[in-house]
Amino acid sequence: MEEKIIFRASYLDKIRPFIGKDLIKIISGQRRIGKSYMLKQLIHEIKKDRPEANIIYIDKELDEFSAIRNSEDLHNYVKAHLSNDRDNFLFVDEVQEIEAFQRSLRSFLNKRECDIYCTGSNASMLSGELATLLAGRYIEFSIHGLSYPEFLEFNQANDSVENLNLYLTLGGMPFQYHLGLNSAVVFEYLNSLYSTILLKDVISRENIRNVSLLENLVSYVADNIGCLFSAQNISKYLRSQQINIPPPSVISYLKALSNAYFIHRIPRADIRGLKIFEVGEKVYFEDLGLRNSIRPFNYGADIGKLMENAVYLHLIRNGYKAYVGRSGEKEIDFMAERNGERIYVQVAYRLTDENVIKREFGNLVEIPDNYPKYVVTMDDVQSRNTYKGVMQTNLRSFLKESI
Numbered sequence: 001m002e003e004k005i006i007f008r009a010s011y012l013d014k015i016r017p018f019i020g021k022d023l024i025k026i027i028s029g030q031r032r033i034g035k036s037y038m039l040k041q042l043i044h045e046i047k048k049d050r051p052e053a054n055i056i057y058i059d060k061e062l063d064e065f066s067a068i069r070n071s072e073d074l075h076n077y078v079k080a081h082l083s084n085d086r087d088n089f090l091f092v093d094e095v096q097e098i099e100a101f102q103r104s105l106r107s108f109l110n111k112r113e114c115d116i117y118c119t120g121s122n123a124s125m126l127s128g129e130l131a132t133l134l135a136g137r138y139i140e141f142s143i144h145g146l147s148y149p150e151f152l153e154f155n156q157a158n159d160s161v162e163n164l165n166l167y168l169t170l171g172g173m174p175f176q177y178h179l180g181l182n183s184a185v186v187f188e189y190l191n192s193l194y195s196t197i198l199l200k201d202v203i204s205r206e207n208i209r210n211v212s213l214l215e216n217l218v219s220y221v222a223d224n225i226g227c228l229f230s231a232q233n234i235s236k237y238l239r240s241q242q243i244n245i246p247p248p249s250v251i252s253y254l255k256a257l258s259n260a261y262f263i264h265r266i267p268r269a270d271i272r273g274l275k276i277f278e279v280g281e282k283v284y285f286e287d288l289g290l291r292n293s294i295r296p297f298n299y300g301a302d303i304g305k306l307m308e309n310a311v312y313l314h315l316i317r318n319g320y321k322a323y324v325g326r327s328g329e330k331e332i333d334f335m336a337e338r339n340g341e342r343i344y345v346q347v348a349y350r351l352t353d354e355n356v357i358k359r360e361f362g363n364l365v366e367i368p369d370n371y372p373k374y375v376v377t378m379d380d381v382q383s384r385n386t387y388k389g390v391m392q393t394n395l396r397s398f399l400k401e402s403i
Helices: 009-018 035-049 071-081 101-110 129-133 148-154 161-170 174-178 183-206 211-223 231-240 247-259 288-294 299-317 354-365 395-400
Strands: 024-028 054-059 088-093 115-120 138-142 263-270 276-285 321-327 330-338 341-347 373-377 385-387 390-394
Touching: 009 024, 009 035, 009 138, 024 035, 035 054, 035 088, 035 115, 054 071, 071 101, 101 115, 101 129, 148 161, 148 174, 148 395, 161 183, 161 288, 161 299, 161 395, 174 183, 183 211, 183 247, 183 288, 211 231, 211 247, 211 288, 231 247, 247 263, 263 299, 276 288, 276 299, 276 321, 288 299, 299 321, 299 330, 299 341, 299 395, 330 354, 341 354, 354 373, 354 385, 354 390, 373 395, 390 395
Parallel strands: 024 115, 024 138, 054 088, 088 115, 263 321, 341 373, 373 390
Antiparallel strands: 263 276, 321 330, 330 341, 385 390
16 A cells, blocks of 8 residues: 655755755654655655666664664665666665764765765764764754644644644644544554653663653653753752752753753853853753643643743744843743844733733843844734734744744
């Protein structure tokens, strides 16, 4: 049976200009986020333009490729499948599972034997030897879960408050397409996926011994999306709950979760000089559904946290680098930069009275520049309102826009 592939045009558009270029294309992101399907979409694109192309495809999650364990194995397999009279394209799924894969890729690249595409589920693969051996010879494309418009498209659903709430609850893992929108079914899948990510991409890869401490830390982070904290504060709080995790372990575990693309850690930065503060950061999840599989979604307690997480994901999908903005003693939820431009975003559940309006708009009004400033709420705003030059928009509208 032919596998159905739903094309994610925004990612294809970014990668397409690099097809055939002498760069290793690395597609990175959390497990099951859609990287394998992106490889398949690229193969489809290449075969469409070059039907004679020789495609070499290696998927390290399939048993048939289990013998490819190291750089030498990879080199021998690819050499045996190269064609002398056709253009060769090499695709390696979950390349970090091959020890010292960088050496073979460098050899293939230097000899121009094939055009190379790889996926990986661990950020550490882009550090160390890869950066040393292939500095300036690779380009990375980050793949994320479904955006809100993609969620609607995948599920053939209309844009509504009800479906936005479903998106905030179930998240955007692409495999949902095969499961439908039954919460019980989706969360059964998400619980299994969470266990797999923790075991394969965090515990095993990072050699973490105390699994229960890691799980307690994940639970704490899930409860505190969007809160400023430090390793010292996390350790202190958990100790008050009779859970002893020293600050160095907190730092190590958070790094391991980040390496698996499971969470995103964003620092605070001064809005005037972009000075990065060493203490205090916020943490957001790559997928809202996975977060809700850890700590069940309580609308009254969690809606503001999940809104903020959704806004963060929308910013990075649109190519922004996000920071927690700091202006004196005042905080901006997001200061986001892209290609020398900047936007500021505050997130609030609802603007219920004048005091809330002043609080949410006030910090933005005082910023002494003319970059766009937004307050994103769940209020039913039919068109953008402005307050002293600051725009108010509802979350549904914001998540549908290319900003």
